[in-house]
Amino acid sequence: MLIHIIKNEWRNLRADKTLWLVAGLFAVSVAYAMFNGLAWTNFQRQTIAEAAAEDSERYDALKKQIVEYERSAPEKLSRFSDPRDPAAAGRNIGQKYAAMSPAPLASLSIGQSDLLPYYFKISTRSQQTFTANDELENPTNLLAGRFDVAFVVIYLLPLLILVLSYNFLSGEREAGTLPMLLAQPISLRSVVLGKIALRFAVVTVLALGFHPLVFFLIGGGKLLTAEGALLGAVLWAAAIVAYIAFWFALAIAVNAFNWKSATNAIALAAVWLLFVILIPSLTGVLVTSVYPVPSRVEMIGAMRDASSDASARGSQILAKYTEDHPELVQGEYDPNDAAARTYAVQETVDREVQPILAIYDEQLQKQQNLANNLRFLSPAMVMQEALNDISGTGNARYRHFLAQVKIFHAEWQNYFIPRVFQKARVTAATYDAAPRFVWQEENSPAVARRVLFGLLGIIAFTLAAAAFGFSAIRRYSAIGG
Amino acid sequence: MLKAINLTKNYNGATALDDLNLNINAGEVFCLLGANGAGKTTTINLFLDFIAPDGGKALIKGFDVAEQPLETKKYLAYIPEQVNLYKNLSGLENLEYFSALAGQDRYTKEDLLGFFDEVGLRREAAENRVSTYSKGMRQKVGIAIALAKRAEALLLDEPTSGLDPKASNEFSELLKKLSGRGCAVLMATHDLFRAKESGTRVGIMRHGRLITELSTDEIGHADLERIYLENMRN
């Protein structure tokens, strides 16, 4: 029975030219979005590759220079550019990149990756000297947001569903075919089921149909063999299917109200506006006002105060520092060693501003936690979080990156700073043995758990809307009124 | 075949149908007459389970409509004043769909075209979209659906209003053909002439009550009009 309804629906949909137009536009949007996303991740990968190449070229040059200078040093050589000087090596000329390469599915959701840095040039300086460096981007572009698959899914996909189903019952009633239909021995629920099943299939194919293309053709099949990619692809598809189901359930619920088609369209557009635009931006306001992140402007002032204070007490601090770190000083220490003093002062400043900096991380973390809890207010927010998570372009993976950078930075400092105090000459071997940053991917089962937990929220919404719709539809009148 | 027992329906306190008792046997054509709002359409909607009764029962082939709506719909066909079909589909596709929903999904294309012949629709028209059909053609498709479904009861709600006399006449002929095959027909109409022509019995309704029942054999055209007007007056 259902199959007849589905077949007939297909014939009806097929005959409707506007639907072809809408579906065509949607398919083009998905394809264009994929293309855009790929262009961006390629740009990122290329930048990271350039950074790595620059790293190794520079290291080769430095090692060559060492040999040269050992033979005959230039007469007027600044210690800031002497490759044999440990301070110069760790702080300036020997800096190394730490990069987070895009996750396998990064091209699907650009997320925060255009805003948050994805590589840092690590030095022995304080962390905030390099973590505040951003990718160059027109701020208007950042404001407008990108046309990626996540945008098409979160914003446009619901609209496609609404266009396909806002009048799936009311339209039949207005055209007068519903009484003819219900004079047959079938229940209204099977009619609803059949109609929605077909539309669900059409939308799912339109939304997911192009994805294999990305996975196999453009990625050269490499995407799916990457670690965690298959799981990501499955999660991605699951998230989209859940989101599609949610909007269809909503369409059923709205149609069950026995309203006119135009009223249904208004109601669904209003719900879309509420879930996709209003609730997210109001939640944004709420989150930032409950846990405001203090102005960075104040931080700048405080840090400068701390550093000029500390610089003024430079020699004193150095004396104290060498007392605290006897292992750094072999024999007697040189109270006029500017490089050593720099690090002693830097360490003091870092310690003093640590509580100020911690506030930013703390507040942001609190914001994130609140946002995570409040995301269940709107499936669009759940989807944004989930799609960014799956693509590895959300705040979670970025924090994961920052944590690794922090560890690597400490390693880097521990490698070079003692050499500064010991005035140990840097050799080619020192450069070779310098720490390297190796990106550790996020634990994908943990990501999967996070995503699935979010999807449960969407599923709950879906079930509630569908249950309401199917129970209210019992009272649906074939003859109107 | 079609039976109403003390059938009652109220809308917001106003009685639309009051204690209707009716029994239509196979082969009979029962015409319901009455002014607008007399309860004719309400009766038909009750037989279709489009509305729920406030009292009494509507039975089709012995099954209670309200309790077994899907079972009862296997036996009946419905032709409203305006047979609305899927306008982007052809007449043939519509026929195929509706008969499939009725459980008759084994028809070949030739079988279905046979029904078109039977109701007097040109075969060439069968492949055209319904949006190009005239009202008379659509009513004929309605009959074709009833034929294809092998309906045993037919519910007609002013099926000929707005048809030209020729189309109206053709429609009556088809109706006779169906009742001749043993179909029980309940037709609501304003057309006294058609009621006399094609009906076996007529019932006159007023304010939700069936006030007079006549057999068409016993009266002439003029009598029917006189009796109708008399009933409307008091």
Added chain:
Amino acid sequence: MIYKIAHKEFIETLRDRRFFVAALIVGGLLLVSLALGWQHSRQIERQHEAAAEMTRKQWLSQGEKAPHSAAHYGVYAFKPQMPLAFVDRGVEAYTGVAVWLEAHKQNDFRYRSAADQTALARFGELTAATVLQILLPLLIILLAFNAFAGERESGTLRQVLSLGVSAKNLAFGKVLGLTGVLALLLVPAVLIGAVALMLNGDEAGEPFNAARFALLVIGYLLYLSVFVFVSLAVSARASSSRFALLVLLGFWITSCLIVPRAATDIARRIYPTASALEFAAQMENDIKNGTDGHNPSDKRLADLKNEAMQQYGVSRLEDLPVNFDGIALQAGEDFGNQVFDEHYGNLWNQFERQDKVRQLAAVLAPQLAASSLSRGLAGTDFAQHRDFAIAAENHRRLLIRTINEDTMKNARYGDTKYVASANLWEKVPEFQYAAPETAAILKKQSGGILVLFGWFVVSILLMIWATARMRV
């Protein structure tokens, strides 16, 4: 006649409870967003004023210090809040709030406030601009989609036209009625906005810029009336009110969602920019090897020495009446500045070209024209960020030059122990920024304004055309 029609439309709309509620919600959001924006704006303004004071104090209280070390210490320039930023925050969240002005280097702005927020910020901030650009057009569509189609379906359209009312009068009557309803939302918002602006002006010590505010109001009225006219045109021609609604929602989605994002990606493709890595490497390379690659820094230094000695007719640097270290430092700066001007100039020109593409794409999406104009008048677009960045950079150059000139005059050649006196720092004036004049902004926005005006004219003509050929 028109007035009668308008009056009927006005009353009818107000009596429709659904529309009344929708209008109430949108109006409420508009006022709330104005209040939030104002509060946010004031807070930032205060912070930045305090910070500017602090950075000045830090600069002045350096005491006796080696001048070049002070140049490395530098000062910070903080982006001031423009008086109208509370209406439209524009790109503020994405530009960074401060730039460090130090020796040798033109720095990028740092600390984009969007990076200190969750990803929710990417859904868009709730500002008055959002309500005016996104929500109000939607409300207009809901109010107007069945203006003709609905009357046609209920049969009143035939009756009205049978009375001899011309279609044009009917249309303008409806426009007027709708305007009345919208005025109920907009007039309070404009008044509150004006008061807030005056208060902001007091705070910032800037005079109330009535012209700028009026232009902003006019811009938004033009934009919103496009939606009024288009809605009525579609309603007059559509086969049903349902179809009219779908077409108008499609227009809204295209204008407010699809084209702005698509235009952004297309603009990036047509006018690509280098990665930060490449950008920095190119600048470094140019400074080291000269812009033409044949003028390395050591050769430049040697040339500079010869030139200085020739100028003063001496044969040893020690004999120069001025300190050569200062000359060398300043020459390094001057050369660097050329490089920065070229590279940042190219980058920013590219950004502005991207923004031009967006203005052009407004032909398809009036929202792009309105948002560009709104940001421009609010002082929160990229062009004005650039203007500030250039002002800050000029201040940096002035600061460094002042310091280097001190070294030139007062230090002896080769003396690395030289310290400047504590009153040198006062010779560097405090950084003051004057935002561009309204005329300059309008000139930058001329493309967008033209497109917006084009939309206005075309949509009126469209409405007149459509109502003249209205389906009855």
